[in-house]
Amino acid sequence: MGEFELIRRFFDRGPARRSPLGIGDDCALIAPREHGQIAVTSDVLVEGRHFFPDVAPFDLGHKSLAVNLSDLAAMGAEPFGFLLSVSLPGADEAWLGSFAEGLFALADRHGCELLGGDTTAGPLSIAITAFGHVPAGAALRRDGAQPGDDLWVSGEIGGPSWAVGERYAGRGAALGSGLVARLDRPEPRIALGIELRHLASAAIDLSDGLLGDLGHIVDRSRVGAEIDEAVLPVSMQLAAVSPERAIEQALSGGDDYELLFSAPPENRAAIGALGRRLNLPLTRIGRIRDGASIVVLDARGRPRARLPRSHEHFG
Ligand SMILES: [Mg+2]
Structure with missing residues (x-):
């Protein structure tokens, strides 16, 4: 042929x-x-x-x-x-x-x-x-986040990158079908992105991990950010194995293909309603701050001393 x-x-x-x-x-x-x-x-x-x-x-x-x-x-x-x-x-x-x-x-x-x-x-x-x-002019960009904005993420995160590791280790057959589908057939959040044109101040899709991709918003917007790790929408399947691992994977994994976005607090109700309409969980995971650094707060509100390394190409 x-x-x-x-x-x-x-x-x-x-x-x-x-x-x-x-x-x-x-x-x-x-x-x-x-x-x-x-x-x-x-x-x-x-x-x-x-x-x-x-x-x-x-x-x-x-x-x-x-x-x-x-x-x-x-x-x-x-x-x-x-x-x-x-x-x-x-x-x-x-x-x-x-x-x-x-x-x-x-x-x-x-x-x-x-x-x-x-x-x-x-x-x-x-x-x-x-x-x-x-x-014209309506595109969601990485450079629009403002101090005081909420930080949101769609769906569930951390599962796909863990599933990749399990496959490398030869344990792929034991992964649940839901996790396999999320890794192999991710659903691009098109409808969400279109609706967020009027609600979000900045957005990025999670391909390289939450901390890495948030880093792009923080750099381009010239702001800092805080994440509350206790509210992260971690993979339920992974949390059942190890809650600590689930948080680390949610912070540093990749391959999630969910949307991370910032939005002014006055849009909270509208974003909540949007999530229900799209039948897609939208979780407020932190906030944009002045400064240039990303801080992850534990369940007691204390900054994590060490952040897990994020996935990088050519690493
Ligand atoms: Mg991208």
Whole structure:
């Protein structure tokens, strides 16, 4: 199966709404909305670094797009399209069919169409660039947090990074299905991001761990922050094993793909109502302060002396 046959069979789904040409020309043409901006994000996933060699292709298709959609969610953007560039060791039809199924199942749920890309032979890696619309000036950024703002996080955190460690240790089979789904098929918080355009002062998605990603908000906004560790929405499954480990993992793990955001205290009631409407727990985990440091307070309100190291690329 050649490159063009492979694209036609697995990835060409005809004309796209947001791109009159669809795929197959030299470039994709994107028709922007009037008075809007286009948010663009890109992520590369490499075998052995970002996923296990035996990952289910359906899950890999889902996650490759999900990590990009999560970045769009963090900006309050509404996804509409993506480019897919893959390097494949071979043209395994069953593998490709399942990969495309996982990819498009998520894409279709968010009205996000494949606009183009590239394929080549080589070690397995997947690069996706995703596009979303946001009204001009409405994007959620990292640099808007103000001293006095509340700090919020969506969902539950710490479980996926623990699950990765368990897999490395050969104990993956013992993980619960809920945790496995959260790690392998994270749900980008698109609806939340869009609603937060009017409620949040800054936002980021949690890919590198709470402390690391909060560090980006703190740096860009030139503020400090306090986290109350006792109220962190830690993984219940992990807390049942070790409460202390659950807190450390929630602070320093990665791969959560939840949203961390700051918002003025007057928006508390509206944010609470939003969480109930989306059926997504939104937890107030601390506050933005003057200064430049991040302090984690224990259950008695005392600062933790030592903070767990956060996940870093190329570490
Ligand atoms: Mg991000």
